[in-house]
Amino acid sequence: MRATGRSGWVPNISTAECDGRALGTVVGCALQAVQVRNCIVVALLAVACGGRTSLESDRSQPPVSASGGTSSVLSWDEIAWDEPFDEAVAYLWTGSVTNTWAVISDSDGSFRRDHWDGSHFTRTTADDDPSGRFEAGQIWAAANGHAFGGATKNLQRWFGQGWAEWRTIAGCIAVGGSAENDLWCATELELWRFDGTRWTSQIMPGIRGIYARTLNDVWIWGARGASHFDGARWSVELMDPVRCVSVSAATDVWAVQDGNLFHSTGPGTVWTRQNPTGARIASVWSESATNTWIVAAGAAMRWNGSSWVEMPLPLQDERLLISGSSEDIWIAGTLELVHGRPTRR
Numbered sequence: 001m002r003a004t005g006r007s008g009w010v011p012n013i014s015t016a017e018c019d020g021r022a023l024g025t026v027v028g029c030a031l032q033a034v035q036v037r038n039c040i041v042v043a044l045l046a047v048a049c050g051g052r053t054s055l056e057s058d059r060s061q062p063p064v065s066a067s068g069g070t071s072s073v074l075s076w077d078e079i080a081w082d083e084p085f086d087e088a089v090a091y092l093w094t095g096s097v098t099n100t101w102a103v104i105s106d107s108d109g110s111f112r113r114d115h116w117d118g119s120h121f122t123r124t125t126a127d128d129d130p131s132g133r134f135e136a137g138q139i140w141a142a143a144n145g146h147a148f149g150g151a152t153k154n155l156q157r158w159f160g161q162g163w164a165e166w167r168t169i170a171g172c173i174a175v176g177g178s179a180e181n182d183l184w185c186a187t188e189l190e191l192w193r194f195d196g197t198r199w200t201s202q203i204m205p206g207i208r209g210i211y212a213r214t215l216n217d218v219w220i221w222g223a224r225g226a227s228h229f230d231g232a233r234w235s236v237e238l239m240d241p242v243r244c245v246s247v248s249a250a251t252d253v254w255a256v257q258d259g260n261l262f263h264s265t266g267p268g269t270v271w272t273r274q275n276p277t278g279a280r281i282a283s284v285w286s287e288s289a290t291n292t293w294i295v296a297a298g299a300a301m302r303w304n305g306s307s308w309v310e311m312p313l314p315l316q317d318e319r320l321l322i323s324g325s326s327e328d329i330w331i332a333g334t335l336e337l338v339h340g341r342p343t344r345r
Contacts, residue, residue, distance in 0.1 A: 072344070076291050076302065079329065079340040081314045089332035092323035093139050100323065100330060101139040101147065102337065111136050113149065113163070116339075127162040134163070138209075140175045140183075148183060150175050155185055169199055174222070176210030184210045184218065191220065213247055221245045226255055228267040235267055248286040256281050261294055276301055276308035285322040285329075295319035295331060314338055 090111060091103035098118035103111050110133035114121045125132040137150030147158040150172040154165040169192060172185040181196025186207035192199050206223030213219075216231030221242040227234050244256040255262045255271070259280030262271045275281060279296040286292040290305030297318045300311045313319070317333030324330060328341045 074327065074342040075345050076287075076342040077304070077309075078343045079311065080343055081338055081340040084315055084317075084336045084338040086335060087332075087337050088335050089321060089337045090136055091138055092321045092330050092332055093141070094323040094325050094328075094330060095141050095143070097325045097327035099141055099145065100325075100328075101141065102330075102332075103134075103136065103139065104337075105136075106133075110134070113139065113158075115147070124158060125162050126156070127164045130162075137172070138175045140177050140210075142177065142180045144180075146180060148175050148177070148185075150185075169194070174207050174210045174220075176212045176218075178212040178214050178218075182212060182215055184212055184220075186210060186220065186222075209245060211245055211247055213250070217247075217250055219245050219247060219253070221255070230267065237264070237267055238262065238271065244283050246284045246286040246292075248288050248292070252286060252289045252292075254284045254286050254292060256284050256294075282318075282320045283322045285324055287324060287326060293322055293324070293329065295322050300331060 087102075088105045089102050090105050092100070094100040098116075100116035102114045102116070102121070104114060105111055112132050113124045113134055115124060116122075123132050126134065134149070135151050137156075139147055139149045141147035145160060148166075149156040149158065149163060151165075152171040154167050155169045155172050155175070156163045157166045158164075169185060170187055172187060172192075174186040175184070177183040181194070183194040185192040185194070186204070189203060189205045190201045191204040191207060192201045204220070207220050208222035209220065211219045216229070218229040219237075220227050220229075221238075221244070223241050225236060225240055226238040226242040226245055227236050238255055238257060240257065242255050242257045246254045251265045253264045253266060255264075260273055260275045261281050261284060262273050264271045277294065277296040277299045279298055281294050281296050284292065284294045290303075292303040293311070294301050294303075300313050300319050300322075301308045302311050313331065315331060315333055315336050315338045317336040319331055319333055321332040322330065328339065331338050331340075
């Protein structure tokens with residue numbers, strides 16, 4: 001797939017014919033194309049944060065200094081933004097600057113899964129379906145690049161080629177993990193865990209997002225609030241529906257609930273409520289205690305450790321999803337996706 005500026009993504013797939021857009025599927029929205037995309041993105045916001053065919057692009061290369069080399073200090077005070085993609089992103093996950101997955105809704109009612117390796121997007125396909133069309137589902141990837149995707153029938157795995165059905169486990173709404181031998185999967189009613197050898201489950205309905213920082217630091221959230229697992233037991237940390245949770249450290253936890261932002265210094269501590277945007281906050285992503293981002297309908301703001309600062313974006317769209325790493329950031333609206341990097345000084 002090849003980037004063509006604001007006009008969208010052009011496919012470059014030998015195994016299937018594509019219609020010039022990147023990924024997509026609609027669940028029960030019988031609307032026109034733009035309306036369908038809006039419906040999907042809003043619906044899938046409840047699924048997760050953003051907390052982790054190629055698109056040929058040189059747009060993500062780091063800035064070069066006047067001396068010809070790249071400096072070593074990254075500053076998040078100013079972001080070098082790439083040209084936005086005209087795509088309706090339903091889900092974002094970033095593990096590193098070379099490992100981002102985007103699930104994108106297409107106008108025909110399907111979803112596609114595109115992988116960013118730091119300079120190119122690759123449109124992936126399934127072993128049993130070369131069309132590259134998928135259901136709506138979350139994706140999580142291990143450090144070695146192996147990825148796991150949610151689907152209604154079976155959890156799916158991607159080891160660098162095509163997506164394959166993992167028939168040992170039922171389909172998942174939410175997927176997360178800290179390693180391939182510590183994988184979590186939530187269905188409508190159950191939470192499953194894989195230890196590298198076998199799956200175990202417990203009844204825990206309503207989960208829409210999972211973040212496993214380590215074996216003993218796992219967060220889940222959804223219709224019944226947010227809960228934490230310390231390796232031995234679960235504790236309820238927030239009551240009522242939670243849209244999103246982002247964790248940069250055991251003592252730096254952020255959540256979005258009912259359009260507001262909540263922060264705590266870890267399980268069992270007091271949550272503080274705030275809303276610097278003045279609008280309904282859609283998502284939060286925290287890279288560190290001095291670098292936390294929130295997006296709302298008309299703004300993106302960053303916490304620098306002492307104050308909230310509004311960040312200018314090249315995105316003329318609602319801001320709905322956010323994801324990133326220590327070296328880059330992704331923000332998606334209803335119809336646009338933009339990628340940026342902190343400047344080097």
